[in-house]
Amino acid sequence: MxxxxxxxxxxxxxxxxxxxLLAAAKEVRMFFL
Structure with missing residues (x-):
C-alpha cells in the first residue's frame, strides 16, 4: 500500500x-428544538 x-x-x-458528527449535531438540535 x-x-x-x-x-x-x-x-x-x-x-x-x-x-x-454533523448528523448527530442535527439530531441533537432537532431534539432540543
Whole structure:
C-alpha cells in the first residue's frame, strides 16, 4: 500500500467522522428544538 493510498483512506475516515458528527449535531438540535 503506497503512502498516498494510506493518506486517501485516512481522509475518507476523517470525512466520514465529520459527516457522522454533523448528523448527530442535527439530531441533537432537532431534539432540543
Amino acid at each position: 503506497s503512502s498516498s493510498a494510506a493518506r486517501d483512506a485516512r481522509a475518507g475516515d476523517e470525512l466520514e467522522a465529520r459527516v457522522a
